Amino acid sequence: MTLQNTMDGLRDLRLSGMLEGLEQQLNQTTYTELAFEQRLGHLVDAESSHRDGKRLRRLLKNARLKVNAEPEAIDYRPGRGLDRSVMGDLLTCGWIERQQNVLVTGHTGTGKTWLACSLGVQAARMGLTVAYKRVGRLLEEMEIAHVDGSLMKLRNQLAKVQLLILDDFGLTQLTNRGRADLLEVLDDRVGTGATLVAGQLPVKDWHGFINDPALADAILDRLIHSSHKLVLKGESMRKRKTSTNDQIS
Known part of the structure; x- marks a missing residue:
């Protein structure tokens, strides 16, 4: 699977936080020094933060x-x-x-x-x-x-x-x-x-x-x-x- 396929898959699965995190990793050379497990952990954290932010915006809008x-x-x-x-x-x-x-x-x-x-x-x-x-x-x-x-x-x-x-x-x-x-x-x-x-x-x-x-x-x-x-x-x-x-x- 190519990198583009991976990004398209994340988009199709609505994993916007992971997609943004992946794009950030691609644009910052500091991530290349990290192990696979660390980079994956950063992607999971990015998705979690994205969802928390989205939920907060929804709660404040409804409030x-x-x-x-x-x-x-x-x-x-x-x-x-x-x-x-x-x-x-x-x-x-x-x-x-x-x-x-x-x-x-x-x-x-x-x-x-x-x-x-x-x-x-x-x-x-x-x-x-x-x-x-x-x-x-x-x-x-x-x-x-x-x-x-x-x-x-x-x-x-x-x-x-x-x-x-x-x-x-x-x-x-x-x-x-x-x-x-x-x-x-x-x-x-x-x-x-x-x-x-x-x-x-x-x-x-x-x-x-x-x-x-x-x-x-x-x-x-x-x-x-x-x-x-x-x-x-x-x-x-x-x-x-x-x-x-x-x-x-």
């Missing part, structure tokens, strides 16, 4: 995160309320595997959405499925789904993801149906998936915001049990960024 926030860029500046050891533990994604929750609160601009998305990116890197939804938009989708008959399909999709990020909780008032739909979404995830909720309201005010004692008790029971709470503090990150840019310019 539809609002921002592609790199966990390495988390700002631990004093006064933000972020503990490195706590975040280090969360970034292992063990809480997701244990089907626990994270509740992120703080004033406007303190970086709640960015932090939530950084945890979503880290989960995707770990090979976990993620979905990002703004609470208001999600409830609008569910309202439509009630009408067109796709509600069960939507609920099943939300139930299957290993990490569901619900952003902007408390931003818009809940309708009677919205409260019930939110409870169903959370109930479907008990013991099956982790949920991250981000919002401006302090957790202590969530019960009053839901504005229905029975449903509030049920919703908060599913959220607060086995949850990690992050309270972001300090000035607006947007304001700080604008100020920094002004200083640079």
Whole structure:
């Protein structure tokens, strides 16, 4: 078999990583000094890395995160309320595997959405499925789904993801149906998936915001049990960024 036949075979088998690795070996003379077993090992590693990268891109695309926030860029500046050891533990994604929750609160601009998305990116890197939804938009989708008959399909999709990020909780008032739909979404995830909720309201005010004692008790029971709470503090990150840019310019 000729080299071209080998390359065509790799392409037909969709072993793109090995094909790229082989082309790299052909273009770099340093590989000629390696034994056959070593060169083969490099090809296998190249295929594995290619597949990992492809899976990550697919997971991030499906997650539809609002921002592609790199966990390495988390700002631990004093006064933000972020503990490195706590975040280090969360970034292992063990809480997701244990089907626990994270509740992120703080004033406007303190970086709640960015932090939530950084945890979503880290989960995707770990090979976990993620979905990002703004609470208001999600409830609008569910309202439509009630009408067109796709509600069960939507609920099943939300139930299957290993990490569901619900952003902007408390931003818009809940309708009677919205409260019930939110409870169903959370109930479907008990013991099956982790949920991250981000919002401006302090957790202590969530019960009053839901504005229905029975449903509030049920919703908060599913959220607060086995949850990690992050309270972001300090000035607006947007304001700080604008100020920094002004200083640079």
